[in-house]
Amino acid sequence: MFSFIARRVGLLIPTFFGITLLTFALIRMIPGDPVEVMMGERRVDPEMHAQAMERLGLNKPLYEQYFDYIGKLAHGDLGESLRTRESVWTEFSALFPATLELSMAALLFAGILGLLAGVIAALKRGSLFDHGVMGISLAGYSMPIFWWGLILIMFFSVTLGWTPVSGRIDLLYDIEPRTGFMLIDTLLSDEPEAFWDALHHMILPAIVLGTIPLAVIARMTRSSMLEVLREDYIRTARAKGLSPARVVFVHGLRNALIPVLTVVGLQVGTLLAGAVLTETIFSWPGIGKWLIEAIGARDYPVVQNGILLIACLVILVNFVVDILYGFANPRIRHQR
Amino acid sequence: MKRLPLRTALAVALLSTAVSVSAKNLVVCTEASPEGFDIVQYTTAVTADASAETVLNRLVDFAPGTTDVEPALAERWDISPDGLEYTFYLRPGVKFHSTDYFKPTRTLNADDVLWSFQRQLDPNHPWHKLSLVGYPYFESMGFKDLLKSVDKVDDMTVKITLNHAESPFLRDIAMPFNSIYSAEYADQLLKAGKTAELNSKPIGTGPFIFVRYNKDAQVRFKANPDYFRGKPPSDVLIFAVTTDSNVRLQKLKANECQIALYPKPDEVKNIRKDPNLKVDELAALMTSYIAMNSSHKYLSDVRVRKAIDMAFDKQTYLNTVHGEGNALVAINPYPPTMLGFNKDMQSPPRDLDKARALLKEAGVPEGTVLTLFTRNGGGPTNPNPMLGAQLLQSDLQKIGIKLDIRVMEWGEMLKRAKSGEHDLVSTGWGGDNGDPDNFLTPLLSCEAAKNGENYARWCSKDFEALITRARNITEPEQRAALYEQAQVIFHQDQPWINVVHPMLFTAMRKNVEGYILSPLTNNNFATTRVK
Numbered sequence: 001m002f003s004f005i006a007r008r009v010g011l012l013i014p015t016f017f018g019i020t021l022l023t024f025a026l027i028r029m030i031p032g033d034p035v036e037v038m039m040g041e042r043r044v045d046p047e048m049h050a051q052a053m054e055r056l057g058l059n060k061p062l063y064e065q066y067f068d069y070i071g072k073l074a075h076g077d078l079g080e081s082l083r084t085r086e087s088v089w090t091e092f093s094a095l096f097p098a099t100l101e102l103s104m105a106a107l108l109f110a111g112i113l114g115l116l117a118g119v120i121a122a123l124k125r126g127s128l129f130d131h132g133v134m135g136i137s138l139a140g141y142s143m144p145i146f147w148w149g150l151i152l153i154m155f156f157s158v159t160l161g162w163t164p165v166s167g168r169i170d171l172l173y174d175i176e177p178r179t180g181f182m183l184i185d186t187l188l189s190d191e192p193e194a195f196w197d198a199l200h201h202m203i204l205p206a207i208v209l210g211t212i213p214l215a216v217i218a219r220m221t222r223s224s225m226l227e228v229l230r231e232d233y234i235r236t237a238r239a240k241g242l243s244p245a246r247v248v249f250v251h252g253l254r255n256a257l258i259p260v261l262t263v264v265g266l267q268v269g270t271l272l273a274g275a276v277l278t279e280t281i282f283s284w285p286g287i288g289k290w291l292i293e294a295i296g297a298r299d300y301p302v303v304q305n306g307i308l309l310i311a312c313l314v315i316l317v318n319f320v321v322d323i324l325y326g327f328a329n330p331r332i333r334h335q336r
Numbered sequence: 337m338k339r340l341p342l343r344t345a346l347a348v349a350l351l352s353t354a355v356s357v358s359a360k361n362l363v364v365c366t367e368a369s370p371e372g373f374d375i376v377q378y379t380t381a382v383t384a385d386a387s388a389e390t391v392l393n394r395l396v397d398f399a400p401g402t403t404d405v406e407p408a409l410a411e412r413w414d415i416s417p418d419g420l421e422y423t424f425y426l427r428p429g430v431k432f433h434s435t436d437y438f439k440p441t442r443t444l445n446a447d448d449v450l451w452s453f454q455r456q457l458d459p460n461h462p463w464h465k466l467s468l469v470g471y472p473y474f475e476s477m478g479f480k481d482l483l484k485s486v487d488k489v490d491d492m493t494v495k496i497t498l499n500h501a502e503s504p505f506l507r508d509i510a511m512p513f514n515s516i517y518s519a520e521y522a523d524q525l526l527k528a529g530k531t532a533e534l535n536s537k538p539i540g541t542g543p544f545i546f547v548r549y550n551k552d553a554q555v556r557f558k559a560n561p562d563y564f565r566g567k568p569p570s571d572v573l574i575f576a577v578t579t580d581s582n583v584r585l586q587k588l589k590a591n592e593c594q595i596a597l598y599p600k601p602d603e604v605k606n607i608r609k610d611p612n613l614k615v616d617e618l619a620a621l622m623t624s625y626i627a628m629n630s631s632h633k634y635l636s637d638v639r640v641r642k643a644i645d646m647a648f649d650k651q652t653y654l655n656t657v658h659g660e661g662n663a664l665v666a667i668n669p670y671p672p673t674m675l676g677f678n679k680d681m682q683s684p685p686r687d688l689d690k691a692r693a694l695l696k697e698a699g700v701p702e703g704t705v706l707t708l709f710t711r712n713g714g715g716p717t718n719p720n721p722m723l724g725a726q727l728l729q730s731d732l733q734k735i736g737i738k739l740d741i742r743v744m745e746w747g748e749m750l751k752r753a754k755s756g757e758h759d760l761v762s763t764g765w766g767g768d769n770g771d772p773d774n775f776l777t778p779l780l781s782c783e784a785a786k787n788g789e790n791y792a793r794w795c796s797k798d799f800e801a802l803i804t805r806a807r808n809i810t811e812p813e814q815r816a817a818l819y820e821q822a823q824v825i826f827h828q829d830q831p832w833i834n835v836v837h838p839m840l841f842t843a844m845r846k847n848v849e850g851y852i853l854s855p856l857t858n859n860n861f862a863t864t865r866v867k
Contacts, residue, residue: 003624032747035469040381041750041765043778043789052469082468083371094551150582158589165587171363171554171574174547284580285552293369298747312575 008322012315019311020073023304026068027295033058034298035080056082058300059112062203069304078309079301083294088305091290096309097167097180099286102278103271105202106210111264114214118260119253120220125226134219140215145274149208149281156204166283199208205282215269220263224256231255265321347800360571362848364859365593367582369552369577375512376456376474377467381857386555386575388512389860392540393432395424395449395494396510397657399511400811400852400860403621403674403770405510410494419810420484426492431562432518437537439711440520444541446488446752451519453486453496463522466531473513477768478776501808503815504771511769512715512858516541525596543568543862552577557727569850569865588613594866595844595851597859601662601719610816618853619673620840621767623666623775624717626708626728626760626833627753627791633758634700641830643694644760646684647735648728654836657724662841666834668773670767673855675812676819681827685833691735702736706759711746716838717764717859724762724835749834761791762835766857772819776803780831792831799825 035052036044053059055069072079078088121133157165168182169175173194178185183202186194228234229252237251276288289304294302370386371378378384388394397408407413410424419760430444455463456471457480472479482505484497508514521539525531538546541564544557555575560570576593578584584596585603589610599607600616607613626648634640650665664671667683708728710721718724722743729739739760744752753761768774777784782800784790799822806818842853850863 030745032751035472036751037747038469039472039476040379041763041778041789042379042472042788043478043784045475045480046787048470048472048475055465055468055470083379085372085468085532091551115849153586158586161590165582165590165592166578167576167592168553171576171592172361174556176549242847280579281579281583283553283576283583285550285577289552289579296745296747297724304465 002197005323009318012319012323016317019308020039020304021066022174023307024069027298027303028298029282030295030298032298034300037296037298038083073305073308074283078305081294081299081302083297083302086336088301091302092287092306093310094177094180095285095287095290098182098284099272099279099288101181101183102202102205102284103211103268103275105206106271107213107264107267108266109206110210110213110217114217115221115253115260117218119225119248121218122221122225122229123248125291130222134222137215137218140211141219143211145208145211145212145277146281148211152204152208153281163204164201166281168201168284169194170201173197205284208281209271211280212270212274216263216267216270217260220260221256224259225252228252228256258302265317268317269314321328347541356425360865361574362570362572362861362864363574363576363593365587365596366575367581367584367598370549370555370578371574372535373546373549374467374535375515376471377535379472379476384512385859387538387540388515388521389542389858390544390573391538391542391546391558392512392515392517393542394510394514394516396506398507398510398694398770398854398856398858400863401618401854403507403767403855405506408510409449409516413506415810417809419503420498422494422496422505423489424494426494427564428492430541430564432521432541433539433560435537435539435545437533438518438521438524438539440518440539441638444516444518444519445491446494447519448516449494450486450488451522452514452516453483455517455522457483457486462526463531471513473511477508477511477513479508484629501810503807504769504773507771513577517561532858543860544573552654555780558724563862563863568862570861572841573861583841590846591845594848595842595861595864597842598716599841599843601659601838601841602627603843604659604662604841610631614844614846614847614848616851616853617854618840619664619671620716620838620857621671621674621770621855622717622764622838622840622857623669624663624762624764624835624838625666625669626835627758628831629756629759629761629791629793629834630831631756631793632759634698634704635706639698640700642684643691643698643700643735644732645736645830645833646687646691646694647731648833649686649731650683650833650835653724655725656727657718657720658836658838661839663836663838666837668827669780669832669834670772671837674767674770674772674775675773676806676816676823677825678820688734695735695737700737703738704736705738705740706732706771706832707740707742707757709742709744709749709753709761711749711762712743713746716840717766718762721762728760728762735846753791754789755791756793758791762800764838768856770856772815773807774786776819777807778821780826788858794831796825796829796830799829806856 036048080087081091117133118236121130124130153165156163173191175185175189175194178188182198186198234247234251275286276292279286279288291306366382368382370383373387375384393408395410396405399406409427409430411427411725412425414423426444432440451573454461458464482498482502487495489495518539525533534704542559543563545560546728547556547558549555557573559571561567578587581598581600585599587593588596604615607615607855627634628641630636644757645759654663654665667681668677705709710723710725714720725741732739765775765779778789780790782795785793785795802818802822806815809815840853848867849867850865
């Protein structure tokens with residue numbers, strides 16, 4: 001087991017350097033530098049441009065800039081945003097909880113509804129419900145997020161007035177960000193009713209972000225359940241006289257969940273990608289919008305380190321999953 | 337914790353929404369986040385709104401809704417006959433904001449003015465090098481060369497000496513980059529080694545006191561009870577960052593904000609139909625234009641430039657891209673509300689036969705390909721760049737020119753257009769101070785042609801001489817005459833297709849009063865309230 005973990009850790013190092021090199025190179029390949037973009041159509045005084053580039057260390061040869069960057073990383077220094085002058089870590093830690101909170105809410109919504117719809121569709125195979133669920137999930141999978149978000153806002157927020165249009169909380173509440181997770185911060189505040197308001201604000205964005213994962217989970221659960229329900233052990237369970245609910249949920253769903261969980265894991269990427277659009281529609285202050293704006297402004301430290309931090313998280317999750325697979329399945333552990 | 341049923345939760349949330357719209361709160365849906373609050377380091381309007389228009393003041397300000405200057409921190413001023421010395425007499429008793437992080441011990445004096453100018457001007461000033469990218473507006477407006485010295489005459493009098501007479505100078509110092517900071521607060525930060533906080537915890541003399549900024553979500557201010565023009569009627573001002581204009585509109589309809597900035601022209605008609613909403617509109621100091629690169633083959637010939645201008649159907653463009661009534665067809669490089677606009681100039685009538693004849697005369701073969709650079713996202717000067725480009729493409733096809741449309745990201749387009757890669761580039765300009773020089777020098781001077789900011793790369797010695805003279809004299813009538821002559825030369829040489837002057841819109845709830853739209857696109861809420 002130790003050598004298995006060591007092999008996996010060994011693989012992390014080149015992956016990490018690969019990401020730093022890729023983000024460093026890609027952002028510099030886009031024409032325009034931070035000073036030019038900030039000046040826009042206004043006159044860029046060549047002397048001022050040269051001085052600014054020197055202060056930012058961008059006048060050095062590229063390889064030197066890269067080694068400076070790696071050197072700073074080695075000391076845990078992620079640099080500061082060229083646009084806002086705030087440290088990249090401060091900005092990331094202020095915004096990431098918002099994205100994570102929204103993604104988790106979307107995953108919860110998609111997971112519960114998707115599993116339920118998938119199981120019922122499998123049990124009622126060929127019925128109107130089954131066709132309905134499959135049709136709706138296909139539509140959900142192909143739904144343009146921006147359009148879907150605006151339609152929900154117009155119907156639920158503007159016409160019916162049931163949900164707020166956007167934001168994380170009503171601006172009446174002046175909640176001090178302590179953890180960055182609004183649901184937790186509101187509970188820690190002196191205004192407990194703010195918690196319900198924050199929850200209320202989360203409904204539409206979570207539905208919009210969770211729509212595609214919901215569709216995927218529902219379809220995957222249905223097909224996985226159909227396969228499991230045909231297995232011999234299910235027939236045996238039924239023959240033993242177990243209740244239908246026990247057969248379906250204990251023997252059926254537990255086994256059908258294995259491929260579904262793999263798919264749920266893969267949906268984390270979809271959630272982060274979808275968060276960019278969802279955050280824009282719902283004015284949700286998360287990392288998606290932050291990175292897009294940083295690319296537009298050629299804010300090199302934010303783009304490089306923001307992507308690096310997200311990539312590290314993904315690497316970490318994958319690493320943990322790899323290790324868990326190794327524990328669960330000795331054949332994986334012994335692969336060379 | 338006790339669980340509340342969903343219905344109760346909804347009721348609580350709805351109730352809280354209702355409470356939030358109390359008469360003393362004003363929520364403004366803004367289009368982007370401010371980059372920071374130390375405005376001299378930035379150039380964007382949204383950052384100026386969150387700092388210069390709320391927290392800070394200048395020696396003189398633009399009078400609301402105009403480009404005229406009015407006294408602000410300076411009560412009055414004298415200008416020497418040669419136009420080189422400006423003496424400002426400061427308003428006594430102006431208080432800086434008192435907050436958790438700064439308690440002022442004195443009122444505004446000449447030291448604050450000196451600190452604010454010297455920081456940008458003097459390379460040896462202890463704060464000068466603390467801005468990573470320098471002072472972009474100060475430098476791009478040529479202030480480094482313009483200002484000879486800024487001196488303290490006495491505690492309440494400051495003299496600014498110029499290297500050469502500059503007619504728009506008073507208007508220039510009303511711009512956000514000449515905001516006045518507290519020297520006492522700066523000293524406190526420098527001593528504490530917290531200089532970065534000037535950008536995150538601003539202090540000024542303005543109508544609102546900064547409270548908190550939650551990144552990409554909201555900026556909160558409270559009314560300054562000691563504001564020298566009187567306490568603003570709104571106790572709390574909140575900027576709710578809402579990047580999508582459609583969502584801003586939905587929030588306005590749901591009364592989650594009472595003012596929504598920059599609605600798209602095609603949304604304006606619907607807003608007007610809503611009984612709870614209203615729209616303020618004003619001719620903005622903006623020009624949307626297509627620069628023709630006169631250093632390129634064919635386009636160096638004025639007949640070709642005139643043929644292209646003559647073939648373009650501007651009225652159809654206006655109706656399709658901006659919407660009827662949402663812009664004016666442009667005749668000159670700057671809008672008709674500004675000094676020296678030449679009313680005798682006319683755009684030539686659309687005449688495809690004459691355009692074809694001109695191209696033939698200039699030896700342009702049928703099927704010649706020209707590139708047009710345009711940006712991927714819309715803005716106030718061009719809400720739908722791709723559609724506009726396609727309209728021009730279709731018009732030019734009729735005179736035998738194939739237009740190769742290159743859509744690119746804004747930063748990339750600027751870089752490539754400044755290096756002159758384009759044949760045509762579709763772009764726009766918003767005036768900073770209401771002076772014609774602010775359009776003509778940065779966009780059409782020979783210096784700008786050399787630097788690439790003059791995308792037409794057009795340099796006329798006669799035009800240059802006229803605008804330089806107009807810049808150096810103060811008499812408005814003489815200046816106007818010179819600008820009128822300059823526009824004649826512009827029309828003779830036709831370096832641009834003048835497209836439109838867009839209107840500026842702000843959408844708000846019917847019960848909002850006291851908001852004054854500015855032709856300079858800045859937003860000041862010192863007199864705005866919800867009834």
